[in-house]
Amino acid sequence: MNISHQNIDDINANIQVEIAPEDYNPQVDKAIKDQAKQAKLPGFRPGMVPTGHIKRLYGKAILFDEINKIINDKIAEYISEQKLEVLGQPLPKEEDKDGQYNWDFKDTFNFDYEIVWLLNSIFRSLTRLNLLNTTSKLMRKLLLNVSKTCVVAMVK
Structure with a gap:
């Protein structure tokens, strides 16, 4: 798995994630086995559904869910x-084309996410409103503490 970030400007940045089959196949296989143990399908005893049958029926959905979990983590x-001090959660870029993937178990997936820098966005907004002298270190420390407190409160 390869993750990197690139600054776009003072406020925004991109995070690029590349995930290869060797990164997600163990988790996907485990999820399929767990699903097979819990499955109750007609023609099979409860918990005795073959993993191949589960993979054929629900494989792509399980693959999608597991890749999503892995990437978020x-x-x-x-x-x-x-x-990195970011504001909120990374958002997937809409430029990602889901149609380019077959969503089989051999694809290498590339995803792009947008992030907003926490402090830069606050400082830029305040300087645009002429509320902050950008050389004031005391004001920057105060805003840093306030912004971290707000983010912690939002998470809780």
Whole structure:
């Protein structure tokens, strides 16, 4: 799995995620086995549905869900490791074309997400309104504490 970010401007950035089959196949296989253990389908004893049958019926949905979980976890981990201060959650770019993937178990998937820098967006908004002298260190520290407190309150 390859994750990187690229600044677009002072406020926005992109996060690119590339996920290969070796990154998601173990989790997908485990999810299919778990689903087979819980499945109650006509013609099979409860919990005795073959994994191949589950994969044929629900494989793409399970694949999609597991890739979504993996990407969300890895992006959150990347943001915390890189100590990126972002406003809200990363949003998928609409330019991603789902039609280019077959959603089989051999594709390498590339996804792009947009993020907004937390402090830069606040500082730029305040300087546009002429409410903040950009050289004031005390004001920056105050806004940093206020913005972190707001984000923590929003998460709870």
